[in-house]
Amino acid sequence: MKETLHKYLPERAVIPVMGMVKAYQIQLKIVSQRQSKHGDYRLKPDGYHQITVNSNLNKYRFLVTTIHEVAHLLAFKTYGFSILPHGVEWKQTFQKLMLPFLNPEIFPNDLLPQLARHFKNPTASSDTDAHLSVALKQYDIPNEKNFIFEIPFGSVFQIPNGKKFKKGRRIRKRYECQEINSGKIYVFQPNAEVDLLK
Known part of the structure; x- marks a missing residue:
């Protein structure tokens, strides 16, 4: 496990993360990229805690994602499964777990x-x-994708499922974009990664 984690985590984070994996009896699985999420946590029927993290993440995002999922485990363990998944209990747990990692080493x-x-x-x-x-x-x-906020107003772009959109106006932090085929308006985060079409 240590050797594997060295490929995915910053060097100084490997031992602390391994400590968490052992202490909380986590089955940590590194999986193929998923479009909808970077990682997830689940309590398995056999009582084991399973955390999956996408293999394509850079080492800093991999660390943040892993600690995010460990925070779910600890928040549910401490406060019960009736809490909101990303509610105040999870936020406080995530903050505490991340604090020792927030340093220049x-x-x-x-x-x-x-x-x-x-x-x-x-x-x-x-x-x-x-x-x-x-x-x-x-x-x-590096890849050929652009963030929505980088592309000009009126540009046509494609998302991973093949749908094409025309970039519209900014509303607060997000952008309204019109799907080319249906004419429906969808809202995108400014940092959504898309393929700009010529």
Whole structure:
């Protein structure tokens, strides 16, 4: 397990994460990319705690995602399964678990201010925090995709399921975009990654 985690985590995070895996009897599975989520937690019928994390994440997002899922485990264990999945109990648990990792021995200096801001009130996904998402993306393997906020008004783009949209106006933090085939309006986060069509 240690050898595997060295491939996916910042070096100084490996031993603390391994400690959590052992202490809470976690079955940690590294899985193929899923479009809808970076990771998940579930209590299995045999009583084991299973956490899955996508294999394509950069090491900093992999760490944040892993701790996010461990926070679900501990919040449910501490407060019961009637709490909201991303409610106040989970937020407080996530903040406590992340605090020891928020240092320059683990995260680059340019990420630390974004992480510190995010963890004042963590959201259900790091993707819904546009500033953090953009900061984390610079450590991804480069690809040809663009963020919605980067492309010009009126541009046509495609999302992973093949649907095509035309970028519209910004409403608060999000963008209204019209699906080309149906004419329906959908709202996109500014940091949604899309393929710009010529």
